[in-house]
Amino acid sequence: MFDTIVHRARVLSCPSRLDIWQCVAGLGAYPGDIARTMGLAESTISHHLRVLEHAGLVHHTQQGRYRLYESTGVRWGVVTEDEIAAGAV
Numbered sequence: 001m002f003d004t005i006v007h008r009a010r011v012l013s014c015p016s017r018l019d020i021w022q023c024v025a026g027l028g029a030y031p032g033d034i035a036r037t038m039g040l041a042e043s044t045i046s047h048h049l050r051v052l053e054h055a056g057l058v059h060h061t062q063q064g065r066y067r068l069y070e071s072t073g074v075r076w077g078v079v080t081e082d083e084i085a086a087g088a089v
Helices: 002-012 015-024 031-038 042-054 081-086
Strands: 058-063 066-071
Touching: 002 015, 015 031, 015 042, 015 066, 031 042, 031 066, 042 058, 042 066
Parallel strands: none
Antiparallel strands: 058 066
């Protein structure tokens, strides 16, 4: 469990990832919309979203050829009770 918390803290130590994570909190967001909002290349946003997803901080749903990214509900890199119960950490 401690390793998961440390990994998530490292992922969120990147200011761009933290901003992107905050963009998807709430209603979620598409990479293109985040790119326009932040003034970064969509490929850069997609890379950061994959890192956030691998860390369990966001997930996506496929909508045609687009991906909507949403928060997994994990807050500030802490593990959830569901993760602990499932033995995922």
